[in-house]
Amino acid sequence: MVDREAYFISKLQDSGVTLKLDNDGVLLNDYVYAMDLFCEGVHFLRKYFSYYTIAKKSMLVNISDIFAMGVKPKYAMLGVSFAGDMTLKDINDFQKGIIDICRQYNIKIIGGDTIRDDRLSIAITMFGKAESKIIKRTNFRAGDILFFSGSLGKVKKDMNFLYRGYKINKNSKFYTPKLNSKFIFEILPFVRGGMDISDGLYYELNRISKLNNIRFKFYKKIDKNIALSGEEYEFLFSISSKNIRKLYLIANKNRVKITRLAKILPGRQRFYCLPHHK
Protein backbone atom coordinates (compact mmCIF):
# COMPACT_ATOMS: atom_id res chain seq x y z
CA MET A 1 0.00 0.00 0.00
CA VAL A 2 1.20 3.48 -0.80
CA ASP A 3 1.83 5.67 2.22
CA ARG A 4 -0.61 8.47 1.50
CA GLU A 5 1.12 11.05 3.64
CA ALA A 6 4.45 10.39 1.91
CA TYR A 7 2.62 10.53 -1.42
CA PHE A 8 1.11 13.90 -0.54
CA ILE A 9 4.43 15.35 0.55
CA SER A 10 6.27 14.03 -2.52
CA LYS A 11 3.60 15.50 -4.81
CA LEU A 12 4.01 18.89 -3.17
CA GLN A 13 7.78 18.65 -3.39
CA ASP A 14 7.71 17.62 -7.06
CA SER A 15 5.49 20.59 -7.88
CA GLY A 16 8.14 23.02 -6.68
CA VAL A 17 5.88 24.84 -4.21
CA THR A 18 7.85 23.64 -1.18
CA LEU A 19 11.24 24.31 0.30
CA LYS A 20 13.40 21.26 1.09
CA LEU A 21 11.71 19.50 3.99
CA ASP A 22 14.53 17.36 5.35
CA ASN A 23 14.85 18.60 8.90
CA ASP A 24 12.87 18.82 12.13
CA GLY A 25 12.32 22.44 11.28
CA VAL A 26 13.16 24.73 8.42
CA LEU A 27 15.61 27.64 8.29
CA LEU A 28 14.24 30.76 6.62
CA ASN A 29 15.62 34.30 6.91
CA ASP A 30 17.60 33.41 10.05
CA TYR A 31 14.62 31.83 11.78
CA VAL A 32 13.94 28.14 12.30
CA TYR A 33 10.27 27.13 12.05
CA ALA A 34 8.58 23.87 13.01
CA MET A 35 4.97 22.75 13.09
CA ASP A 36 3.48 19.79 14.92
CA LEU A 37 0.03 18.38 15.32
CA PHE A 38 -0.89 16.79 18.64
CA CYS A 39 -4.26 15.12 18.30
CA GLU A 40 -6.55 13.10 20.50
CA GLY A 41 -6.87 9.54 19.25
CA VAL A 42 -3.62 9.77 17.32
CA HIS A 43 -1.01 11.19 19.70
CA PHE A 44 -2.82 10.86 22.99
CA LEU A 45 -5.90 9.54 24.70
CA ARG A 46 -7.54 11.76 27.26
CA LYS A 47 -8.00 8.87 29.69
CA TYR A 48 -4.23 8.61 30.17
CA PHE A 49 -3.39 12.29 30.41
CA SER A 50 -4.35 15.28 32.50
CA TYR A 51 -5.19 18.39 30.48
CA TYR A 52 -2.20 20.06 32.06
CA THR A 53 0.06 17.31 30.75
CA ILE A 54 -1.50 17.31 27.27
CA ALA A 55 -0.85 21.03 26.97
CA LYS A 56 2.73 20.69 28.16
CA LYS A 57 3.52 17.78 25.87
CA SER A 58 1.96 19.46 22.82
CA MET A 59 4.40 22.33 23.36
CA LEU A 60 7.42 20.19 24.28
CA VAL A 61 7.37 18.00 21.17
CA ASN A 62 7.55 21.16 19.12
CA ILE A 63 10.23 22.77 21.26
CA SER A 64 12.22 19.56 20.86
CA ASP A 65 12.22 20.01 17.06
CA ILE A 66 13.67 23.49 17.38
CA PHE A 67 16.25 22.55 20.03
CA ALA A 68 17.33 19.63 17.83
CA MET A 69 18.38 22.19 15.25
CA GLY A 70 20.45 24.06 17.83
CA VAL A 71 18.00 26.94 18.11
CA LYS A 72 15.97 28.41 20.99
CA PRO A 73 12.25 28.64 20.23
CA LYS A 74 10.93 32.09 20.91
CA TYR A 75 7.47 32.44 19.38
CA ALA A 76 4.51 30.10 18.99
CA MET A 77 1.19 30.11 17.18
CA LEU A 78 -1.39 27.93 18.81
CA GLY A 79 -4.36 26.28 17.10
CA VAL A 80 -6.59 24.47 19.56
CA SER A 81 -9.82 22.64 18.96
CA PHE A 82 -11.37 22.06 22.35
CA ALA A 83 -13.54 19.04 22.95
CA GLY A 84 -17.13 20.06 23.61
CA ASP A 85 -17.23 18.09 26.88
CA MET A 86 -14.33 19.93 28.46
CA THR A 87 -15.34 21.88 31.56
CA LEU A 88 -14.00 25.28 32.55
CA LYS A 89 -11.74 23.47 35.01
CA ASP A 90 -10.37 21.36 32.16
CA ILE A 91 -9.68 24.47 30.08
CA ASN A 92 -8.05 26.00 33.10
CA ASP A 93 -5.72 23.02 33.57
CA PHE A 94 -4.93 23.14 29.88
CA GLN A 95 -4.02 26.83 29.80
CA LYS A 96 -1.80 26.36 32.86
CA GLY A 97 0.23 23.78 30.97
CA ILE A 98 0.68 26.14 28.03
CA ILE A 99 1.63 29.05 30.27
CA ASP A 100 4.06 27.04 32.41
CA ILE A 101 5.95 25.87 29.34
CA CYS A 102 5.96 29.37 27.84
CA ARG A 103 7.47 30.70 31.06
CA GLN A 104 9.96 27.87 31.46
CA TYR A 105 11.30 28.28 27.93
CA ASN A 106 10.64 31.99 27.49
CA ILE A 107 8.23 31.57 24.57
CA LYS A 108 5.62 34.09 23.49
CA ILE A 109 2.28 33.07 21.99
CA ILE A 110 1.89 35.44 19.05
CA GLY A 111 -1.43 34.22 17.69
CA GLY A 112 -3.50 31.26 16.71
CA ASP A 113 -7.01 29.98 16.36
CA THR A 114 -9.44 28.23 18.67
CA ILE A 115 -12.56 26.26 17.85
CA ARG A 116 -14.90 23.85 19.56
CA ASP A 117 -15.04 20.32 18.22
CA ASP A 118 -15.84 16.91 19.67
CA ARG A 119 -12.26 16.19 20.62
CA LEU A 120 -9.13 17.97 21.70
CA SER A 121 -6.39 18.63 19.23
CA ILE A 122 -3.55 21.07 19.08
CA ALA A 123 -1.57 22.44 16.16
CA ILE A 124 1.50 24.45 17.04
CA THR A 125 3.89 26.43 14.88
CA MET A 126 7.02 27.49 16.69
CA PHE A 127 10.03 29.48 15.65
CA GLY A 128 13.20 30.99 16.98
CA LYS A 129 16.23 32.84 15.72
CA ALA A 130 19.23 30.86 14.51
CA GLU A 131 22.18 32.43 16.27
CA SER A 132 25.29 30.95 14.70
CA LYS A 133 25.16 27.49 13.19
CA ILE A 134 22.16 25.23 12.92
CA ILE A 135 22.14 21.46 13.32
CA LYS A 136 20.90 19.43 10.37
CA ARG A 137 19.77 15.90 9.67
CA THR A 138 21.72 16.10 6.43
CA ASN A 139 25.05 16.45 8.19
CA PHE A 140 25.72 12.89 9.37
CA ARG A 141 29.05 12.01 7.74
CA ALA A 142 30.91 8.74 7.23
CA GLY A 143 33.85 8.57 9.65
CA ASP A 144 32.00 10.41 12.44
CA ILE A 145 30.69 8.82 15.61
CA LEU A 146 26.98 8.53 16.36
CA PHE A 147 25.63 9.17 19.88
CA PHE A 148 22.31 9.60 21.57
CA SER A 149 21.45 11.38 24.81
CA GLY A 150 19.59 9.86 27.75
CA SER A 151 18.09 6.38 27.82
CA LEU A 152 15.87 4.82 25.20
CA GLY A 153 13.22 2.17 25.72
CA LYS A 154 11.42 3.40 28.82
CA VAL A 155 8.72 5.29 26.92
CA LYS A 156 7.67 2.19 25.00
CA LYS A 157 7.65 0.22 28.25
CA ASP A 158 5.57 2.88 29.99
CA MET A 159 3.11 3.06 27.11
CA ASN A 160 2.65 -0.70 27.14
CA PHE A 161 2.07 -0.62 30.90
CA LEU A 162 -0.46 2.15 30.53
CA TYR A 163 -2.34 0.39 27.73
CA ARG A 164 -2.52 -2.75 29.84
CA GLY A 165 -4.28 -0.74 32.53
CA TYR A 166 -1.45 -0.05 34.95
CA LYS A 167 -0.47 3.34 36.30
CA ILE A 168 2.93 4.71 35.39
CA ASN A 169 5.16 7.22 37.12
CA LYS A 170 3.95 10.79 36.75
CA ASN A 171 7.46 11.79 35.79
CA SER A 172 7.56 9.37 32.85
CA LYS A 173 9.07 10.84 29.70
CA PHE A 174 5.92 9.58 27.99
CA TYR A 175 4.04 12.34 29.82
CA THR A 176 6.71 15.00 29.87
CA PRO A 177 9.62 14.69 27.46
CA LYS A 178 12.95 15.75 28.97
CA LEU A 179 14.75 18.14 26.69
CA ASN A 180 18.48 18.54 27.24
CA SER A 181 18.74 21.97 25.69
CA LYS A 182 21.66 23.15 27.80
CA PHE A 183 23.68 20.14 26.73
CA ILE A 184 22.75 20.64 23.06
CA PHE A 185 23.75 24.29 23.08
CA GLU A 186 27.08 23.52 24.73
CA ILE A 187 28.04 20.90 22.14
CA LEU A 188 26.64 23.00 19.29
CA PRO A 189 30.06 24.28 18.13
CA PHE A 190 31.26 20.78 17.22
CA VAL A 191 28.09 18.75 16.56
CA ARG A 192 27.90 17.45 12.97
CA GLY A 193 24.49 15.87 12.29
CA GLY A 194 21.61 15.99 14.73
CA MET A 195 17.89 15.34 15.19
CA ASP A 196 15.45 14.36 17.92
CA ILE A 197 14.26 10.78 18.28
CA SER A 198 10.51 11.07 17.96
CA ASP A 199 9.60 7.98 15.91
CA GLY A 200 12.04 5.49 17.45
CA LEU A 201 15.77 4.96 16.93
CA TYR A 202 15.51 2.55 13.96
CA TYR A 203 13.06 4.83 12.21
CA GLU A 204 15.38 7.82 12.59
CA LEU A 205 18.41 5.76 11.51
CA ASN A 206 16.53 4.87 8.31
CA ARG A 207 15.92 8.56 7.75
CA ILE A 208 19.52 9.65 8.16
CA SER A 209 20.83 6.65 6.21
CA LYS A 210 18.69 7.64 3.25
CA LEU A 211 19.44 11.36 3.54
CA ASN A 212 23.21 10.99 3.90
CA ASN A 213 24.02 7.66 2.22
CA ILE A 214 25.44 6.20 5.36
CA ARG A 215 25.29 2.96 7.33
CA PHE A 216 26.19 2.15 10.92
CA LYS A 217 28.74 -0.09 12.62
CA PHE A 218 27.25 -0.50 16.09
CA TYR A 219 29.48 -0.75 19.13
CA LYS A 220 27.10 -3.27 20.64
CA LYS A 221 23.91 -5.06 19.77
CA ILE A 222 20.82 -2.90 20.13
CA ASP A 223 17.91 -4.27 22.04
CA LYS A 224 14.61 -4.16 20.13
CA ASN A 225 12.95 -2.28 22.96
CA ILE A 226 15.53 0.45 22.63
CA ALA A 227 15.42 0.52 18.84
CA LEU A 228 11.65 0.74 18.53
CA SER A 229 10.69 3.09 21.32
CA GLY A 230 9.07 6.27 19.99
CA GLU A 231 8.39 9.65 21.58
CA GLU A 232 11.68 9.54 23.46
CA TYR A 233 12.68 13.03 22.29
CA GLU A 234 16.31 12.26 23.04
CA PHE A 235 18.98 13.82 20.85
CA LEU A 236 20.61 11.68 18.14
CA PHE A 237 23.81 13.30 16.94
CA SER A 238 27.24 12.76 15.47
CA ILE A 239 30.65 14.28 16.12
CA SER A 240 34.14 13.85 14.79
CA SER A 241 36.13 11.34 16.87
CA LYS A 242 38.57 14.07 17.82
CA ASN A 243 35.86 15.75 19.91
CA ILE A 244 34.90 12.71 21.99
CA ARG A 245 36.73 13.85 25.10
CA LYS A 246 35.17 17.30 24.95
CA LEU A 247 31.75 15.71 24.48
CA TYR A 248 32.06 13.53 27.58
CA LEU A 249 33.21 16.48 29.66
CA ILE A 250 30.15 18.51 28.66
CA ALA A 251 27.82 15.56 29.16
CA ASN A 252 29.22 14.92 32.64
CA LYS A 253 29.00 18.56 33.58
CA ASN A 254 25.33 18.66 32.53
CA ARG A 255 24.63 15.20 34.01
CA VAL A 256 23.36 14.01 30.67
CA LYS A 257 23.89 10.34 29.98
CA ILE A 258 25.21 9.71 26.47
CA THR A 259 25.61 6.46 24.57
CA ARG A 260 28.21 5.91 21.87
CA LEU A 261 26.04 4.08 19.39
CA ALA A 262 27.89 3.51 16.13
CA LYS A 263 30.67 4.46 13.80
CA ILE A 264 29.20 5.98 10.64
CA LEU A 265 30.23 4.31 7.37
CA PRO A 266 29.42 5.09 3.77
CA GLY A 267 26.59 3.01 2.33
CA ARG A 268 22.91 2.40 2.99
CA GLN A 269 21.09 0.49 5.67
CA ARG A 270 17.48 -0.19 6.38
CA PHE A 271 15.98 -1.40 9.64
CA TYR A 272 12.60 -2.99 9.81
CA CYS A 273 10.21 -0.80 11.77
CA LEU A 274 6.85 0.83 11.54
CA PRO A 275 6.26 4.53 11.92
CA HIS A 276 5.32 5.39 15.45
CA HIS A 277 1.95 6.96 14.59
CA LYS A 278 -0.26 5.86 11.76
Next chain:
Amino acid sequence: MVDREAYFISKLQDSGVTLKLDNDGVLLNDYVYAMDLFCEGVHFLRKYFSYYTIAKKSMLVNISDIFAMGVKPKYAMLGVSFAGDMTLKDINDFQKGIIDICRQYNIKIIGGDTIRDDRLSIAITMFGKAESKIIKRTNFRAGDILFFSGSLGKVKKDMNFLYRGYKINKNSKFYTPKLNSKFIFEILPFVRGGMDISDGLYYELNRISKLNNIRFKFYKKIDKNIALSGEEYEFLFSISSKNIRKLYLIANKNRVKITRLAKILPGRQRFYCLPHHK
Protein backbone atom coordinates in the same frame (compact mmCIF):
# COMPACT_ATOMS: atom_id res chain seq x y z
CA MET B 1 -22.53 30.30 29.85
CA VAL B 2 -18.90 31.34 29.66
CA ASP B 3 -17.37 31.16 26.20
CA ARG B 4 -14.58 28.70 26.85
CA GLU B 5 -12.46 29.77 23.92
CA ALA B 6 -12.63 33.41 24.99
CA TYR B 7 -11.85 32.30 28.54
CA PHE B 8 -8.79 30.39 27.35
CA ILE B 9 -7.50 33.32 25.32
CA SER B 10 -8.09 35.84 28.11
CA LYS B 11 -6.25 33.57 30.56
CA LEU B 12 -3.27 33.39 28.23
CA GLN B 13 -3.35 37.14 27.71
CA ASP B 14 -3.59 37.88 31.44
CA SER B 15 -0.58 35.66 32.09
CA GLY B 16 1.62 37.83 29.90
CA VAL B 17 2.79 34.99 27.63
CA THR B 18 1.03 36.38 24.56
CA LEU B 19 1.47 39.36 22.31
CA LYS B 20 -1.59 41.52 21.71
CA LEU B 21 -3.98 39.41 19.65
CA ASP B 22 -6.27 42.06 18.18
CA ASN B 23 -5.80 41.57 14.46
CA ASP B 24 -6.33 38.98 11.75
CA GLY B 25 -2.63 38.34 11.96
CA VAL B 26 0.25 39.56 14.05
CA LEU B 27 3.19 41.76 13.08
CA LEU B 28 6.54 40.53 14.34
CA ASN B 29 9.97 41.55 13.07
CA ASP B 30 8.52 42.93 9.82
CA TYR B 31 6.51 39.80 9.09
CA VAL B 32 2.78 39.30 9.50
CA TYR B 33 1.73 35.86 10.72
CA ALA B 34 -1.71 34.24 10.80
CA MET B 35 -2.93 30.78 11.73
CA ASP B 36 -6.25 29.17 10.88
CA LEU B 37 -7.82 25.82 11.52
CA PHE B 38 -10.10 24.37 8.85
CA CYS B 39 -11.76 21.26 10.23
CA GLU B 40 -14.27 18.74 9.00
CA GLY B 41 -17.50 18.95 10.97
CA VAL B 42 -16.76 22.50 12.10
CA HIS B 43 -15.80 24.45 8.98
CA PHE B 44 -16.86 22.06 6.28
CA LEU B 45 -18.63 18.78 5.56
CA ARG B 46 -17.03 16.52 3.00
CA LYS B 47 -20.38 15.80 1.37
CA TYR B 48 -20.64 19.39 0.17
CA PHE B 49 -17.05 19.89 -0.97
CA SER B 50 -14.61 18.31 -3.37
CA TYR B 51 -11.18 17.68 -1.89
CA TYR B 52 -9.78 20.16 -4.37
CA THR B 53 -12.13 22.84 -3.03
CA ILE B 54 -11.44 22.02 0.62
CA ALA B 55 -7.72 22.42 0.01
CA LYS B 56 -8.21 25.71 -1.81
CA LYS B 57 -10.54 27.16 0.79
CA SER B 58 -8.29 26.13 3.69
CA MET B 59 -5.54 28.18 2.10
CA LEU B 60 -7.74 31.10 1.01
CA VAL B 61 -9.22 31.84 4.44
CA ASN B 62 -5.69 32.20 5.71
CA ILE B 63 -4.49 34.28 2.78
CA SER B 64 -7.49 36.53 3.39
CA ASP B 65 -6.24 37.27 6.94
CA ILE B 66 -2.86 38.36 5.63
CA PHE B 67 -4.26 40.42 2.74
CA ALA B 68 -6.62 42.12 5.20
CA MET B 69 -3.54 43.49 6.93
CA GLY B 70 -2.20 44.84 3.65
CA VAL B 71 0.49 42.19 3.32
CA LYS B 72 1.24 39.53 0.70
CA PRO B 73 1.52 36.02 2.17
CA LYS B 74 4.71 34.33 1.09
CA TYR B 75 5.26 31.24 3.23
CA ALA B 76 2.98 28.60 4.68
CA MET B 77 3.27 25.73 7.12
CA LEU B 78 0.72 23.05 6.54
CA GLY B 79 -0.59 20.60 9.12
CA VAL B 80 -2.97 18.05 7.62
CA SER B 81 -4.71 15.16 9.25
CA PHE B 82 -6.04 13.01 6.45
CA ALA B 83 -9.19 10.99 6.94
CA GLY B 84 -8.45 7.26 6.87
CA ASP B 85 -11.06 6.65 4.16
CA MET B 86 -9.51 9.05 1.66
CA THR B 87 -8.30 7.30 -1.48
CA LEU B 88 -5.14 8.15 -3.39
CA LYS B 89 -7.36 10.00 -5.85
CA ASP B 90 -8.77 12.07 -3.01
CA ILE B 91 -5.28 12.93 -1.78
CA ASN B 92 -4.38 13.82 -5.33
CA ASP B 93 -7.32 16.20 -5.66
CA PHE B 94 -6.40 17.71 -2.33
CA GLN B 95 -2.75 18.36 -3.18
CA LYS B 96 -3.79 19.93 -6.49
CA GLY B 97 -5.85 22.49 -4.60
CA ILE B 98 -2.91 23.34 -2.34
CA ILE B 99 -0.51 23.60 -5.28
CA ASP B 100 -2.87 25.70 -7.42
CA ILE B 101 -3.28 28.26 -4.65
CA CYS B 102 0.45 28.29 -3.93
CA ARG B 103 1.11 29.03 -7.59
CA GLN B 104 -1.67 31.59 -7.94
CA TYR B 105 -0.49 33.58 -4.94
CA ASN B 106 3.21 32.75 -5.11
CA ILE B 107 3.35 31.01 -1.73
CA LYS B 108 5.98 28.49 -0.66
CA ILE B 109 5.18 25.61 1.70
CA ILE B 110 8.11 25.65 4.10
CA GLY B 111 7.12 22.77 6.35
CA GLY B 112 4.37 21.16 8.33
CA ASP B 113 3.10 17.89 9.66
CA THR B 114 0.81 15.17 8.32
CA ILE B 115 -1.02 12.43 10.18
CA ARG B 116 -3.81 9.99 9.51
CA ASP B 117 -6.98 10.38 11.54
CA ASP B 118 -10.64 9.55 10.99
CA ARG B 119 -11.46 12.92 9.48
CA LEU B 120 -9.85 15.62 7.43
CA SER B 121 -8.57 18.75 9.08
CA ILE B 122 -6.08 21.36 8.13
CA ALA B 123 -4.07 23.79 10.23
CA ILE B 124 -2.20 26.46 8.34
CA THR B 125 0.26 29.09 9.49
CA MET B 126 1.00 31.70 6.90
CA PHE B 127 3.25 34.72 6.85
CA GLY B 128 4.55 37.41 4.60
CA LYS B 129 6.70 40.50 4.80
CA ALA B 130 5.12 43.81 5.72
CA GLU B 131 6.35 46.24 3.09
CA SER B 132 5.32 49.69 4.23
CA LYS B 133 2.29 50.13 6.39
CA ILE B 134 0.03 47.42 7.75
CA ILE B 135 -3.73 47.59 8.13
CA LYS B 136 -5.12 47.10 11.63
CA ARG B 137 -8.46 46.42 13.25
CA THR B 138 -7.50 48.95 15.90
CA ASN B 139 -7.43 51.83 13.43
CA PHE B 140 -11.14 52.50 12.89
CA ARG B 141 -11.58 56.15 13.92
CA ALA B 142 -14.59 58.30 14.67
CA GLY B 143 -15.18 60.68 11.78
CA ASP B 144 -14.03 58.21 9.13
CA ILE B 145 -16.31 56.41 6.70
CA LEU B 146 -16.85 52.65 6.82
CA PHE B 147 -17.03 50.58 3.61
CA PHE B 148 -17.06 46.97 2.60
CA SER B 149 -16.04 45.34 -0.67
CA GLY B 150 -18.22 43.07 -2.79
CA SER B 151 -21.66 41.82 -1.82
CA LEU B 152 -22.69 40.30 1.47
CA GLY B 153 -25.47 37.80 2.04
CA LYS B 154 -24.99 35.31 -0.78
CA VAL B 155 -22.82 32.94 1.24
CA LYS B 156 -25.46 32.53 3.92
CA LYS B 157 -28.06 31.98 1.22
CA ASP B 158 -25.90 29.42 -0.55
CA MET B 159 -25.19 27.60 2.70
CA ASN B 160 -28.87 27.41 3.54
CA PHE B 161 -29.61 26.08 0.05
CA LEU B 162 -26.91 23.48 0.38
CA TYR B 163 -28.08 22.34 3.81
CA ARG B 164 -31.61 21.97 2.46
CA GLY B 165 -30.29 19.54 -0.15
CA TYR B 166 -30.02 21.78 -3.19
CA LYS B 167 -26.98 22.23 -5.39
CA ILE B 168 -25.34 25.62 -5.51
CA ASN B 169 -23.20 27.26 -8.14
CA LYS B 170 -19.67 25.90 -8.26
CA ASN B 171 -18.38 29.46 -8.29
CA SER B 172 -20.11 30.31 -5.02
CA LYS B 173 -17.97 32.31 -2.63
CA PHE B 174 -18.93 29.68 -0.07
CA TYR B 175 -16.68 27.27 -1.98
CA THR B 176 -14.03 29.68 -3.13
CA PRO B 177 -13.72 33.03 -1.37
CA LYS B 178 -12.90 35.89 -3.73
CA LEU B 179 -10.03 37.94 -2.42
CA ASN B 180 -9.66 41.44 -3.80
CA SER B 181 -5.98 41.76 -3.07
CA LYS B 182 -5.17 44.10 -5.96
CA PHE B 183 -7.83 46.50 -4.73
CA ILE B 184 -6.59 46.29 -1.13
CA PHE B 185 -3.00 47.01 -2.12
CA GLU B 186 -4.02 50.00 -4.22
CA ILE B 187 -5.99 51.63 -1.42
CA LEU B 188 -3.37 50.68 1.17
CA PRO B 189 -1.77 54.16 1.30
CA PHE B 190 -4.97 55.76 2.62
CA VAL B 191 -6.89 52.95 4.32
CA ARG B 192 -7.40 53.57 8.06
CA GLY B 193 -8.89 50.50 9.76
CA GLY B 194 -9.41 47.18 7.99
CA MET B 195 -10.23 43.51 8.48
CA ASP B 196 -11.83 40.65 6.58
CA ILE B 197 -15.45 39.69 7.21
CA SER B 198 -15.21 36.06 8.25
CA ASP B 199 -17.81 35.82 11.02
CA GLY B 200 -20.49 38.07 9.55
CA LEU B 201 -20.79 41.86 9.38
CA TYR B 202 -22.51 42.38 12.75
CA TYR B 203 -19.99 40.15 14.47
CA GLU B 204 -17.10 42.14 13.03
CA LEU B 205 -18.78 45.46 13.84
CA ASN B 206 -19.04 44.33 17.46
CA ARG B 207 -15.33 43.57 17.39
CA ILE B 208 -14.25 46.93 16.01
CA SER B 209 -16.72 48.82 18.20
CA LYS B 210 -15.17 47.26 21.29
CA LEU B 211 -11.59 47.65 20.11
CA ASN B 212 -11.91 51.29 19.04
CA ASN B 213 -14.77 52.66 21.14
CA ILE B 214 -16.86 53.53 18.13
CA ARG B 215 -20.43 53.22 16.91
CA PHE B 216 -21.96 53.44 13.47
CA LYS B 217 -24.43 55.74 11.76
CA PHE B 218 -25.60 53.63 8.85
CA TYR B 219 -26.45 55.22 5.52
CA LYS B 220 -29.29 52.78 5.09
CA LYS B 221 -30.94 49.96 6.97
CA ILE B 222 -29.00 46.73 6.82
CA ASP B 223 -30.84 43.59 5.90
CA LYS B 224 -30.42 40.74 8.41
CA ASN B 225 -29.23 38.42 5.66
CA ILE B 226 -26.42 40.80 4.89
CA ALA B 227 -25.56 41.45 8.52
CA LEU B 228 -25.38 37.82 9.57
CA SER B 229 -23.70 36.15 6.61
CA GLY B 230 -20.36 34.60 7.59
CA GLU B 231 -17.45 33.37 5.54
CA GLU B 232 -17.83 36.20 3.08
CA TYR B 233 -14.15 37.17 3.26
CA GLU B 234 -14.96 40.61 1.94
CA PHE B 235 -12.90 43.55 3.15
CA LEU B 236 -14.35 45.84 5.83
CA PHE B 237 -12.43 49.10 5.96
CA SER B 238 -12.53 52.77 6.76
CA ILE B 239 -11.09 55.86 5.13
CA SER B 240 -11.11 59.56 5.74
CA SER B 241 -13.93 61.27 3.86
CA LYS B 242 -11.40 63.28 1.87
CA ASN B 243 -10.30 60.09 0.08
CA ILE B 244 -13.72 58.94 -1.07
CA ARG B 245 -13.22 60.03 -4.69
CA LYS B 246 -9.87 58.27 -4.89
CA LEU B 247 -11.43 55.16 -3.40
CA TYR B 248 -14.22 55.00 -5.99
CA LEU B 249 -11.74 55.49 -8.83
CA ILE B 250 -9.64 52.55 -7.64
CA ALA B 251 -12.70 50.40 -7.01
CA ASN B 252 -14.03 51.10 -10.52
CA LYS B 253 -10.67 50.42 -12.11
CA ASN B 254 -10.46 47.05 -10.34
CA ARG B 255 -14.16 46.32 -10.91
CA VAL B 256 -14.66 45.86 -7.20
CA LYS B 257 -18.08 46.77 -5.91
CA ILE B 258 -17.93 48.81 -2.71
CA THR B 259 -20.67 49.82 -0.32
CA ARG B 260 -20.56 52.94 1.83
CA LEU B 261 -21.88 51.45 5.04
CA ALA B 262 -21.69 53.97 7.84
CA LYS B 263 -20.17 57.05 9.32
CA ILE B 264 -18.06 56.15 12.32
CA LEU B 265 -18.96 57.93 15.56
CA PRO B 266 -17.46 57.79 19.03
CA GLY B 267 -19.29 55.48 21.42
CA ARG B 268 -20.12 51.82 21.71
CA GLN B 269 -22.61 49.63 19.92
CA ARG B 270 -23.50 45.99 20.15
CA PHE B 271 -25.45 43.99 17.58
CA TYR B 272 -27.14 40.75 18.46
CA CYS B 273 -25.49 37.88 16.64
CA LEU B 274 -23.93 34.51 17.25
CA PRO B 275 -20.43 33.59 16.25
CA HIS B 276 -20.35 31.89 12.92
CA HIS B 277 -18.71 28.67 14.12
CA LYS B 278 -19.18 27.17 17.52
